[in-house]
Amino acid sequence: MAKMNFGGVEENVVTRDEFPLSKALETLKNETIAVIGYGVQGPGQSLNLRDNGFNVIVGQRKESKSWDKAVADGWVPGETLFEIEEACQRGTIIQYLLSDAAQIALWPTVKRHLTPGKALYFSHGFGITYKERTGIIPPADVDVILVAPKGSGTSLRKMFLEGRGLNSSYAIFQDATGKAYDRVVALGIGVGSGYLFETDFKREVYSDLTGERGTLMGAIQGLLLAQYEVLRENGHTPSEAFNETVEELTQSLMPLFAEKGMDWMYANCSTTAQRGALDWMGPFHDATKPVFEKLYKEVANGNEAQRSIDSNSQPDYREKLEAELTALRESEMWQTGAVVRKLRPENN
Numbered sequence: 001m002a003k004m005n006f007g008g009v010e011e012n013v014v015t016r017d018e019f020p021l022s023k024a025l026e027t028l029k030n031e032t033i034a035v036i037g038y039g040v041q042g043p044g045q046s047l048n049l050r051d052n053g054f055n056v057i058v059g060q061r062k063e064s065k066s067w068d069k070a071v072a073d074g075w076v077p078g079e080t081l082f083e084i085e086e087a088c089q090r091g092t093i094i095q096y097l098l099s100d101a102a103q104i105a106l107w108p109t110v111k112r113h114l115t116p117g118k119a120l121y122f123s124h125g126f127g128i129t130y131k132e133r134t135g136i137i138p139p140a141d142v143d144v145i146l147v148a149p150k151g152s153g154t155s156l157r158k159m160f161l162e163g164r165g166l167n168s169s170y171a172i173f174q175d176a177t178g179k180a181y182d183r184v185v186a187l188g189i190g191v192g193s194g195y196l197f198e199t200d201f202k203r204e205v206y207s208d209l210t211g212e213r214g215t216l217m218g219a220i221q222g223l224l225l226a227q228y229e230v231l232r233e234n235g236h237t238p239s240e241a242f243n244e245t246v247e248e249l250t251q252s253l254m255p256l257f258a259e260k261g262m263d264w265m266y267a268n269c270s271t272t273a274q275r276g277a278l279d280w281m282g283p284f285h286d287a288t289k290p291v292f293e294k295l296y297k298e299v300a301n302g303n304e305a306q307r308s309i310d311s312n313s314q315p316d317y318r319e320k321l322e323a324e325l326t327a328l329r330e331s332e333m334w335q336t337g338a339v340v341r342k343l344r345p346e347n348n
């Protein structure tokens, strides 16, 4: 394990140089990796593992669109694609990639097949950390490990195909076999991670729920909408409001700070922009920090997890989410976005 200095703080990380794919393949050569669930992470992780040469099977409900997608992706019913229970029985490593709510419902089935020496793998600390709410309590004689890619399974796959890697955290909750570290790191490399950083299940779920509700999804949606509304209310056209709020951010400025940092983005803007942005950063920070503090508290006290379990356990949760996403897609702002994207020269 390499120690790296992150802005003055030392952390344990695992790089591909230190734990190459050949070592990962050797570590898992006698394992059958059963990827349970073929939603967003399931395809990304299983296809990357398969292309990397691991022995992988998929477990998915037969009467589902995801089963058909798995067949279309080359998984063969009866050979590499099975009903969930059969895949759990065949796997020596069970990658539990059902939705967090479905993990609760299917737990009795999975638990039945966690015989001594197997490994139970998660990509989220949710089920274990909130065990009083989920009832997910693994037997003591299996390894319980986590690799959490820091991004969508769709990006994990796309970046793999581009020869890149999405960073992931890893954690060990239970090392029953003495092999948990090698297993978790080999799987992290196998699914296509860039580098791996160490965490535990609780820190993973607290940071992940905060991040997706915060800057990654919820906060950015709220922030962009607020600016778009103010511009529109003051007579700016949809085109001007959208370009000044979203298109410039994703197409011009975000790539600059992705490439070389926030200061590099500043350095490539006018001194007028730099002066004003540095001045207004403070008020925006001060207005939002209390919201982030409230969010973190709601995550840490379990309320966020309970809300998610309650709503995502309803039989019609998919339809309800789809209705909200449709309203978002049909809003003026995102209808404008669709036209703006169509007008990108590369899309013509």
Ligand SMILES: NC(=O)c1ccc[n+]([C@@H]2O[C@H](COP(=O)([O-])OP(=O)(O)OC[C@H]3O[C@@H](n4cnc5c(N)ncnc54)[C@H](O)[C@@H]3O)[C@@H](O)[C@H]2O)c1
Pocket: 037, 038, 039, 040, 041, 042, 060, 061, 064, 066, 096, 097, 098, 099, 100, 102, 105, 106, 123, 124, 126, 148, 149, 150, 151, 152, 153, 154
């Ligand atoms: N979506 C991501 O990119 C992402 C990123 C990092 C971590 N994670 C974590 O990975 C895990 C999987 O997330 P996901 O977004 O891929 O899941 P998902 O919501 O896409 O669902 C995965 C699978 O669960 C199945 N499923 C749902 N309800 C079921 C039920 N009642 N019975 C049987 N199967 C059922 C679906 O058919 C689907 O194949 C979660 O722990 C999540 O927090 C997800």
Ligand SMILES: CC(C)(O)[C@@H](O)C(=O)O
Pocket: 149, 150, 151, 152, 153, 208, 212, 216
């Ligand atoms: C892709 C995300 C937001 O990072 C993940 O945490 C999820 O839950 O889908």
Ligand SMILES: [Mg+2]
Pocket: 124, 208, 209, 212
């Ligand atoms: Mg998440």
Ligand SMILES: [Mg+2]
Pocket: 149, 150, 151, 208, 211, 212
């Ligand atoms: Mg996440």
